[in-house]
Amino acid sequence: MSSRSGLEKSELDVPGPNTIRELPRAQGSGDQAQPLLPEESRSRGEAYAELRQRVEGGWEPRRFEAPRAELGRFDPERAGLAQVSLDAAADYVAQNRDARPWLTMADAASPEARRIIAGADVGGGHGHIRHEGWVTEDANMRRVAHLEDPAQLDVVKRNLGIDGLRENDQHHRCRSTATRITDPDAFATAFARGVEHPKVREVLDMPFDPTIRPKVVTVPIADLLGIHGHRYCSGWQLEPADGSMNTARTNRDAWLVARAEGRKPHSLEPKARPVPTFEGGVIAFLFERNHAENRYGIATMFPRPAERQAAGDQSRIRS
Amino acid sequence: MASFYWERHPDGPFATLIAVATTYLDPENYDLDSLKRLAEREDVEEMRVFKLELREALRDPSQLPADELSESVEYTDGSDEAFLSRLWHDLYGDEPLDAT
Numbered sequence: 001m002s003s004r005s006g007l008e009k010s011e012l013d014v015p016g017p018n019t020i021r022e023l024p025r026a027q028g029s030g031d032q033a034q035p036l037l038p039e040e041s042r043s044r045g046e047a048y049a050e051l052r053q054r055v056e057g058g059w060e061p062r063r064f065e066a067p068r069a070e071l072g073r074f075d076p077e078r079a080g081l082a083q084v085s086l087d088a089a090a091d092y093v094a095q096n097r098d099a100r101p102w103l104t105m106a107d108a109a110s111p112e113a114r115r116i117i118a119g120a121d122v123g124g125g126h127g128h129i130r131h132e133g134w135v136t137e138d139a140n141m142r143r144v145a146h147l148e149d150p151a152q153l154d155v156v157k158r159n160l161g162i163d164g165l166r167e168n169d170q171h172h173r174c175r176s177t178a179t180r181i182t183d184p185d186a187f188a189t190a191f192a193r194g195v196e197h198p199k200v201r202e203v204l205d206m207p208f209d210p211t212i213r214p215k216v217v218t219v220p221i222a223d224l225l226g227i228h229g230h231r232y233c234s235g236w237q238l239e240p241a242d243g244s245m246n247t248a249r250t251n252r253d254a255w256l257v258a259r260a261e262g263r264k265p266h267s268l269e270p271k272a273r274p275v276p277t278f279e280g281g282v283i284a285f286l287f288e289r290n291h292a293e294n295r296y297g298i299a300t301m302f303p304r305p306a307e308r309q310a311a312g313d314q315s316r317i318r319s
Numbered sequence: 320m321a322s323f324y325w326e327r328h329p330d331g332p333f334a335t336l337i338a339v340a341t342t343y344l345d346p347e348n349y350d351l352d353s354l355k356r357l358a359e360r361e362d363v364e365e366m367r368v369f370k371l372e373l374r375e376a377l378r379d380p381s382q383l384p385a386d387e388l389s390e391s392v393e394y395t396d397g398s399d400e401a402f403l404s405r406l407w408h409d410l411y412g413d414e415p416l417d418a419t
Contacts, residue, residue, distance in 0.1 A: 174347075175346050211356055213342055213350070215325065215339075215342045216323060216341060216342060218322045250397045281321045
């Protein structure tokens with residue numbers, strides 16, 4: 001969160017890739033990005049993943065009723081973000097949408113939510129880039145299975161598992177789940193309420209130590225988005241290998257290395273499946289150090305399911 | 320559980336080890352270099368506890384709370400023992416495990 005005056009200056013501290021607005025489909029397994037029907041804008045992969053998410057994850061796209069007055073009162077400085085007017089946020093999205101395609105999600109947001117999303121984008125956090133509605137079900141599925149970073153806008157690099165936000169072409173890392181808040185108003189509401197939650201507040205108000213990073217904090221989804229808030233979350237989880245998620249993660253790395261080196265992998269291709277439910281889940285807040293302002297900020301936030309229960313398994317996943 | 324081990328058991332065994340490892344090595348926010356710098360600071364009480372717990376866990380990984388380290392850090396080393404061994408080497412180099 002390093003550019004609080006960025007909107008006025010039209011400057012960004014984070015990389016701004018010059019690329020297209022819709023995620024192109026990476027090469028490799030799966031179908032090519034061809035529309036299903038003339039009126040169908042999704043690729044086959046996107047349609048497939050969304051159908052699985054609806055059937056196996058029980059998720060349906062729905063609009064979140066934005067608490068616009070509450071979002072309008074949100075003070076971005078409480079999160080170390082730039083003060084942004086509604087008009088400035090709209091201008092920012094319009095001017096940067098091609099280079100920063102995740103901003104297109106703000107099109108469907110209320111003006112108050114758009115202000116928060118624009119502020120977060122200027123601030124440099126990545127929650128809205130990897131864990132919001134811009135990321136399709138297909139993209140999240142491929143992130144979990146093949147470590148393809150949705151934030152990587154270079155198709156070749158994404159297919160090679162190169163991170164889109166870290167410098168020097170580092171390999172992308174991903175937990176065994178990849179999740180998102182599927183509605184931009186719900187995302188902005190979770191962010192704004194999270195910033196004011198006592199557990200998060202305690203971290204953001206801590207005395208700054210440039211060497212120390214605050215611990216991860218979780219807040220129940222229901223506390224931030226209401227008792228039905230879990231309906232605005234979706235995600236994919238790596239399929240266990242031999243009943244073990246630990247083995248699955250190790251196999252995923254080995255499979256991807258073998259593929260990159262042109263060798264025949266010794267393990268099966270990693271697979272992902274929808275998270276069955278987010279009911280009872282939490283939003284995890286991860287923090288970063290803002291050395292320029294000697295304070296802590298929110299690096300990212302994402303939904304975390306209550307129980308890592310694999311659909312069809314008789315018992316909880318063992319690591 | 321959706322919350323992390325150290326949130327549920329702030330005074331539980333190895334809570335500091337699991338919390339610090341997750342904070343710096345979570346795949347969503349991975350930063351081993353920062354953890355290395357922090358490990359050099361002898362004035363941080365938490366890191367003194369971290370080192371003690373890391374040493375204790377390496378001596379007997381079976382004492383770790385079941386699955387908690389793996390589910391929090393989501394390492395790809397294959398086992399708690401392999402992860403902890405790598406972590407010790409990354410942070411403390413060739414320093415013997417039995418040193419006081």
